[in-house]
Amino acid sequence: MIMNFNTAAELAIVCWTIGSLLSLLASRTPALKLPAFLLSIAGSLVMAGFIVFYWSALDRPPLRTLGETRLWYAALIPLVGFLVEYRWKIGWLKYYCMALATFFLSINMLHPEVFDKTLMPALQSPWFVPHVVVYLVGYVLLAASSVTALHNVYLQLRKKGNKTGESVSHFLALLGFVFLSFGLIFGALWAKEAWGHYWTWDPKETWAFLSWLAYLGYLHAFRYKIDQSKLQWYLALAFVVLLVCWFGVNYLPSAQNSVHTYTQS
């Protein structure tokens, strides 16, 4: 199992690396553009293929442990980079995205997981996949928004105007917020079926609510026409709250009795 993961991860990283290099060279040699794109996207397809294979080998969706969620980020984050390039003709984001995906896969290679097929009864629900996948997509979009905002801050410090970049970070945050809202409500509807109540202020719920509020605050500040360039700082930092929610909660004193702590294996 681990052998297969390492092969897939290495193949994906090689695809992204060569794809990125070719893409950098493509500014001089336009003919390289297509192979660069195909190779980069092949990296994500390799990971997507591995997820499908892993899913069938496990007999359950690979969404239970932190390591398993990293597989999904690795497959999805580069796609956001390609989408942004396609939609706004901004090329640099995809490099960050592929680097981030490589980072996630490296963590998994350095810390091989225990391969465990079991799924506790509460997780055996039709809500499991939509709840987690909607959140994954939301996190991926907000990670991309945060990276874009950070890049915008960097440009500001070098006194370079960058209106397109600001609209990209805003739009990604808006999309991410929509997915967060769905994830939150799907979670509530599932909790009612599995645990009896839709909201119990479980630490993970509280932090999910906090991250939702962070982006709700952003959208209102944006609406109130607060200087967009100042809000880039906000967007860059808002992701920290999401990171606490994603895995930081496990280490907080409040989380000892949480139903959401990922299996630490």
Place this chain on the structure above:
Amino acid sequence: MVVVRRRWFQTPWEFKESFFFTSVAVIAGFFIQFAAAGSGIAIPHLPFNAIALSLLAIIVLSTGLAFRNTPAVKWLGGIPLGLCLIVAIAFLSLIGGVVPQQAVAKSSLPAMLGLNQIFSSWPFAVTVLLFLANLGISLSWKLVPFKLQNLQFILFHAGFWIALSCAIVGSGDLQRLVVPINVGKANNLGYTMDSDTPQQVPFSIFLHDFSLEEYPPQLLLYDPHNDKLLMNKSQAIMEVHKGTTATWQGIEVLVLDYLPYALPGKDGIPQPSARATGIPFAKVRINTSSTQREAWISTGSPLLKPDAAQLDGFYLIMVPGTPKSFRSAVTVQDEKGHETMANLEVNHPVSFMGWKLYQMGYDEKAGRWSKLSLIEVIHDPWLPAVYLGFFMIMAGNILFFWNGIKRKEAVK
């Protein structure tokens, strides 16, 4: 951008005043909490909570509409105050997300300030009340006059108002009780999480049968000197099936035979038996660098001690799998003669006369042999209202997504 220096409390009020006002409200909330010696808020029951909430809705909406041009009301329903209140709610939630929400000594400072039950504390209540006022007033302006382009705003904000207010006010009517029942018995007494005094529920539950299914047992290597379980080479949890192989350094194990339900026979060799009494047995072949041998190992049960295989100072053991599913076959009956037979299972609750019944737990020490089932029964008359709010938020979000894309097109 034109920067106009505005003095404190010079209209129109903005962030400074909003921040000041919100801080005062939160601090006042903590003072009330402290003065009340840490006791939280008791939410009234139906119909009083419904009347209070309707009054709040009417007051907020009519204030918003009647004084929509008054500077104070404009500020009360504006974004600056809204943002400050969002920050205040986030701040209080942060406390709730860091401080464990559990009972502590009543005289301690966290308890006096309500930090350990922040979501039913006065500061939270005061902030949420102001937030509902702010949200409601801004909503009233978009409701009248109604325009189709405001639909997204209305759905999202009204949905949030309804979900938030009904969830909080409705918690006064929420009843959650755990009913413990033994197989072959009926019970109509339930317990809340924080009291040992049983309360009567308006129906009785008869437990016909409790059954638990486990995942296959697992093979582990135990190191008694270090009291450690050793991971095998493939880093996989080894589920026991016929043909399973596992490798530790210098030790190879092959499962030759696997009996999920068996009992030891006269000659010591396990024989397949009934599901109710049998336990998992596995015949394993162990290869080390010097020897090869075969042995039967078992998980044990409350009545039978487990069999392990000893090798080179280690023990090869088999531990029961984790629960895969557990269910209770019950008959629910009330005094008026309504009756339902049902199978309760995790994630598959059953409704009965406005109540929902959940499979919650069992006697974990007895595991598969548990004769006790814990059924949680829940009555939440406000649930439809909260769900209405949820669905409005989701509908508003779909429009938000759609409009977001369209607006960008326009900018381009």
